[in-house]
Amino acid sequence: xxxxDTEACPYCSTICRxxxxxxxxxxxxxxxxxxxxxxxxxxxxxxxxRPLTERExxxxxxxPGEPVGSTANVIGGRIVSHVQARSTYQREFTGNPLWxxxxxxxxxxxxxxxxxxxxxxx
Ligand SMILES: [Zn+2]
Numbered sequence: 455x456x457x458x459d460t461e462a463c464p465y466c467s468t469i470c471r472x473x474x475x476x477x478x479x480x481x482x483x484x485x486x487x488x489x490x491x492x493x494x495x496x497x498x499x500x501x502x503x504r505p506l507t508e509r510e511x512x513x514x515x516x517x518p519g520e521p522v523g524s525t526a527n528v529i530g531g532r533i534v535s536h537v538q539a540r541s542t543y544q545r546e547f548t549g550n551p552l553w554x555x556x557x558x559x560x561x562x563x564x565x566x567x568x569x570x571x572x573x574x575x576x
Contacts, residue, residue: 461496463489464513472496473527473535486526488533492518495533498525521567531569542566 460469466489473485486496494515497506501523510517522528527539534542546562547553 461487463487463492463494464515465489465494465518466492468492473533475536484536485533486523487515488522488526489518494518494520495522495526498523500525528567530566 459474460471462468463470468489468491470487470489472483472487474481475484476482486498488495494513494517496515497510502525507517510520516522522533526533527536528534529539529542547559552558
């Protein structure tokens with residue numbers, strides 16, 4: 455069950471993992487590969503477009519320390535799996551009447567995306 459593909463970071467060669475989901479006929483990637491060492495992350499096929507450096511274009515990855523793609527699940531400034539993102543969301547909003555306030559929830563996700571370090575479970 456844990457046989458998931460890894461990729462070497464194009465910037466520092468650290469072995470990186472991505473989030474995969476079992477779709478019944480196999481595992482499908484549902485998040486970008488990302489490097490815990492230098493902070494580089496894979497450019498997603500549906501990410502909002504933004505200016506890239508030559509190196510980023512060639513590598514297909516955002517550079518070290520650059521913001522991650524718009525489609526990645528991000529909690530506390532770090533890329534997490536869709537499972538972690540969902541459970542953090544549920545922890546935050548279970549019993550919290552603001553969960554149906556779309557603007558509040560959008561702001562909360564935006565804050566998770568830009569948080570530096572901060573407290574994150576596990
Ligand atoms: Zn790296």
